[in-house]
Amino acid sequence: MMARHSALLALAAIVALPDAPRAQDTIPPVERGVRIGITYTPGLRPGMLVLGGARAIRLDSVRALLQRDLAYSDRFEMITLPGADSLMIGVGGYGGDEDTTPPGAASGAPFVNYSLYAALGADYAVGVLPDPDTSSLSVMLYDVHGETVRHGIRMDLKSLGDPDFRMAAHRVADELVRTASGEPGFAASRLLFVRRGRLYRVDADGASLAPASPAGVSAFSPAWHPSATRLAYSELSNGWGKIVLVDLESGERSVVGPTTELLNISAAFSPDGRTLAFTRIGGEGSDVFSYNLARDCCLERLTVGRFSDNLSPAFSPDGRQITFVSNRAGGTQVYVMAADGTGQELFAPFDYGVTGNSAGPVWSPDGTRIAFHRDVAGSPQVFLMDARSRVVRQLTSAGRNEDPTWAPDGRHLAFISSRTGTRQVWVIDVETGRVRQLTTVGDTRLPAWSPLIPEPSEP
Amino acid sequence: MKLKFAMSLGIAIMVAAVACGGGPPEPPPAPEPDPDSIAREQARRDSIAREQAREDSVRRVQELEEQRIRREREEAAAREAAITAEVRSMVQAVINFDFDKSNIRPGVDTEVLEQKLSILQVNPALMIEITGHCDERGSDEYNMALGNRRALSARRWLTDRGIAENRITVRSMGEEQPVDPGHNEEAWAKNRRDAFAITAGGARLVKPAGM
CATH class of the missing domain: 3.40.50 (Rossmann fold)
Structure with missing residues (x-):
């Protein structure tokens, strides 16, 4: 004493x-x-x-x-x-x-x-x-x-x-x-990822790991609804894939109408939650489509690939633009277009034949930056591009680092890294480069970080 | 023995005499055997036997013939099944691709496709499905598009040579279904492939002439 x-x-x-x-x-x-x-x-x-x-x-x-x-x-x-x-x-x-x-x-x-x-x-x-x-x-x-x-x-x-x-x-x-x-946090958020064909969720601090899709179906490319109370993912079956919507409060599942045919992946909700953009892969190639969820109608084709692939859409936080990847100019690179498909142009600069393939672009919550991954000497690495100046910088270098997804604070990214020998979800602070390992289960893929999760509504 | 027999005969006669009372009735004269009828009977029997033997031999011949036909049918079916199996395995033969490429490589892969082309030509009811696969190196979503492009390029190779497009469906598995789980170039080379499956009209397949 x-x-x-x-x-x-x-x-x-x-x-x-x-x-x-x-x-x-x-x-x-x-x-x-x-x-x-x-x-x-x-x-x-x-x-x-x-x-x-x-x-x-x-x-x-x-x-x-x-x-x-x-x-x-x-x-x-x-x-x-x-x-x-x-x-x-x-x-x-x-x-x-x-x-x-x-x-x-x-x-x-x-x-x-x-x-x-x-x-x-x-x-x-x-x-x-x-x-x-x-x-x-x-x-x-x-x-x-x-x-x-x-x-x-x-x-x-x-x-x-x-x-x-x-x-x-x-x-x-x-x-x-x-x-x-004076800045937002991200503690009250969760991540979805795919592991051995099943969807899992984990809290942003690495706790409460739990399956988020039924066993026995092959899950792919999860995405969060802006309310953080719904999610979408693809269920693959014999080379086709339908997009399933899940209401996390009621547990109700529904299939997005026009996705029962062909291979439909990489769903992305518009910031108002009314529109779903996704990649449709089939006999006419791979193209970005949108579907009006609010009215359950109106499948629209936003890109016309012909002899190129267009895929992996992500909305800007104001909902006016969509970034995606296309190999229309040779290598696969990051493009941008208006949400109605007009004004398609190259977004992230690249040197033809020199810059590696790029994939998985995602818009930061404040709209100022795009994260994506790009091949560097045969390994994907996470990159950040300033949306205004289009200056690109490399964030990672150890092992394979791919499929970045923004934390709701707009300062952290989760991505899949093989730096320890197994594929784990890691988190990087893009300001300082500080990293931490989020998962320890291995074989993780395609992470998707939720917006802040609201308090559960009273029953 | 003789004595015993005589005795019992004597008793039997006595008993019979007592029972009948009166004189014994005149027994009907036994019919004289007709030598002609015996011969006819013999002839009839011989004829039946001959007929029987003839029928038996005809039946045997018919049975043998049926067996032969059955055997031939079985052999033909087996040959047909073997041909169908052989053709089916030709249809199912994979083709491979270079890293991050979807073009058909001239050489082994075009030979494999030539075979499929001839088979599709002589089996007009045959419908197939082409599924494109990738190695694990590209990004997961991109590989779905790449697998699809690989399936499409094999389909285009066939449709450019006259096969109706509606006979060929395409699918993509991306990197989801490797045949070799290894993480080296040998495994990757095997995993970059188009798989071919029969979706209809494959119960009986004809082999193209000259194959």
């Missing part, structure tokens, strides 16, 4: 010196917090400290989830302390114990040691506090330099077994990211 108390005092003493000049700073503390979010630059990330506190399995689970989600957002310098020390860098939890209640802490109110957090390098601190009166908990975001509560989020304290428990914590993490950085 005494040792812990004195260690705390020692840390508090260190705080005193760096604290002094900051006191002369004339910028109001809260504005300083805002400034950090808006003027974010890579390499200068704000420090983030997730505080310990009252021990309870559900509180600790929430803390662990938030800690990891905030780290995966790649927007903060996460401050971690070895083992037992982090228990002391807590908030609240001192109630009633006179010996350990720091002087000045109001009875019942959580004690927030801003000076200490600042000394540890934190710009923000996150506290998870039980609400004594209700079955919820409060997640507090503290602005360390402003010495103020920046944001408070009430979270219904679901039991650990509740299917939405993790997603609820992920939504809180995204709100913390949004408040602290």
